[in-house]
Amino acid sequence: MELKAKVMRVVEKLKINPDNGRIGISAGSGYGKTYLSMALLKKGLKAGYKVYALSYTQHSEEKYWDDLKKYGDVVIYEAGFESLELNDLIVFFYKVFEDKQGKKIIYINDLDLYLENADSTTLALLKKIFSSIRKLNSILIYEVKDIKGPNYLSLIYNTKILFLGKSGRDEDTLFKHIGFEDLKYYYNELKEKNHEFLAIDINNKKVEFVKVIGDEIVRIPKKINVENMGDEDEPY
Amino acid sequence: MLELPKLIKIDKLYKFADLVKEKYFYILKKYNEREYLIQVGEDKNTQYDFIIPKGYEDQVIFKISGNIDSKKKYRLFLIDKVLIIYDKEYYEKKFDEILLKNLAELQEENKKIENLFNQLKEILLKGEENILNEKEYDYIEIEKAEDRGIDQNQFNELNEIYKEADIQKRLKRIKLYEKEKMIKEKEKKYGIESEGDESG
Numbered sequence: 001m002e003l004k005a006k007v008m009r010v011v012e013k014l015k016i017n018p019d020n021g022r023i024g025i026s027a028g029s030g031y032g033k034t035y036l037s038m039a040l041l042k043k044g045l046k047a048g049y050k051v052y053a054l055s056y057t058q059h060s061e062e063k064y065w066d067d068l069k070k071y072g073d074v075v076i077y078e079a080g081f082e083s084l085e086l087n088d089l090i091v092f093f094y095k096v097f098e099d100k101q102g103k104k105i106i107y108i109n110d111l112d113l114y115l116e117n118a119d120s121t122t123l124a125l126l127k128k129i130f131s132s133i134r135k136l137n138s139i140l141i142y143e144v145k146d147i148k149g150p151n152y153l154s155l156i157y158n159t160k161i162l163f164l165g166k167s168g169r170d171e172d173t174l175f176k177h178i179g180f181e182d183l184k185y186y187y188n189e190l191k192e193k194n195h196e197f198l199a200i201d202i203n204n205k206k207v208e209f210v211k212v213i214g215d216e217i218v219r220i221p222k223k224i225n226v227e228n229m230g231d232e233d234e235p236y
Numbered sequence: 237m238l239e240l241p242k243l244i245k246i247d248k249l250y251k252f253a254d255l256v257k258e259k260y261f262y263i264l265k266k267y268n269e270r271e272y273l274i275q276v277g278e279d280k281n282t283q284y285d286f287i288i289p290k291g292y293e294d295q296v297i298f299k300i301s302g303n304i305d306s307k308k309k310y311r312l313f314l315i316d317k318v319l320i321i322y323d324k325e326y327y328e329k330k331f332d333e334i335l336l337k338n339l340a341e342l343q344e345e346n347k348k349i350e351n352l353f354n355q356l357k358e359i360l361l362k363g364e365e366n367i368l369n370e371k372e373y374d375y376i377e378i379e380k381a382e383d384r385g386i387d388q389n390q391f392n393e394l395n396e397i398y399k400e401a402d403i404q405k406r407l408k409r410i411k412l413y414e415k416e417k418m419i420k421e422k423e424k425k426y427g428i429e430s431e432g433d434e435s436g
Binding site: 013014015016017021039040043044046047048049069070071088090091093094095097100101102103121122125128129132135136137139199208210216217218219 | 291292373374377378379380381383385391393394397398400401406407
């Protein structure tokens with residue numbers, strides 16, 4: 001019997017550091033955003049970063065915070081206001097950067113709430129803060145349910161890595177905005193129930209399917225069988 | 237003159253597990269919920285201070301009958317980052333009972349596993365694709381944090397932004413959560429403990 005040799009594709013790890021560490025996580029409710037964030041934050045703590053989190057729903061997420069604290073230094077701020085505004089987010093950054101050391105991971109678990117009613121001036125201020133993060137030797141992770149409308153899309157300019165899960169809506173505008181329209185073929189292959197995400201390296205136009213298993217974010221090997229996919233390599 | 241036993245501190249769960257692997261040990265003294273004086277086997281020169289690292293208290297489980305007894309022999313195993321310390325005599329008897337009861341069933345399971353393995357081997361030899369895919373592995377890495385320089389001018393730029401945002405007014409509205417919470421947690425965990433020997 002002839003044994004066919006199988007050639008494995010060697011996939012390099014996606015390495016995150018302050019240079020590319022402006023990370024967006026977008027998916028509908030219940031599609032695994034929190035698990036993904038926690039896996040990233042644990043990795044960050046193990047790598048020696050200190051985590052500053054702005055939580056809107058900290059009580060319901062207390063078990064996650066307690067678990068996270070086992071891995072390192074975590075400071076949690078509560079966003080317990082009656083009406084959330086983008087300026088409140090700026091206050092959070094102010095508190096975070098009172099600590100003038102680097103090696104921080106800044107995590108916002110519900111950015112939608114602040115962006116909903118953002119005016120253009122405040123949004124411009126936020127963009128300036130976002131672009132400062134790299135120079136301050138820090139990493140930013142934000143979660144949104146959806147990337148829609150100009151306020152959200154403008155964030156993409158400051159997002160280097162986007163984890164995109166199912167949101168239940170058409171994402172063509174987002175793909176156009178990223179300048180990577182083939183993403184729709186990948187997006188259509190996402191399995192909703194499995195909490196799968198596309199890990200999109202926006203600058204390098206690379207994408208992989210990933211999901212969280214334990215504390216690891218593993219790649220899911222998949223074949224994308226579409227015509228006119230350009231120069232995409234065969235996965236095997 | 238009596239020579240005092242050499243005390244070595246062990247503050248990693250896996251190191252403790254390695255030290256007493258396949259041996260029994262005594263818990264001579266419990267200083268508090270995190271610190272214990274232990275002795276490996278009968279040799280008094282093998283006494284150690286075992287300290288559960290902060291934050292790992294929930295990962296050490298005592299499966300023992302009654303209170304810690306300095307005369308009892310204990311054993312442990314480390315599974316999925318959880319250290320389980322058990323009462324040797326009592327639990328090993330239980331384990332033996334379970335093992336004997338399930339031995340016949342386990343042999344049946346082994347046959348099933350062997351069949352499954354043979355089927356997989358067959359598929360592999362046929363060279364079929366998409367059945368055995370690449371092994372899943374951790375794809376994302378956060379690189380080790382570096383002590384690299386910070387552009388201090390950035391803080392000046394941020395200060396300008398804060399002025400525009402009327403930061404002092406906003407500051408009154410945000411609550412610090414961690415400080416209050418941590419104090420309560422610490423009081424709950426360590427504040428009420430007695431300093432004496434609780435092992436009896």
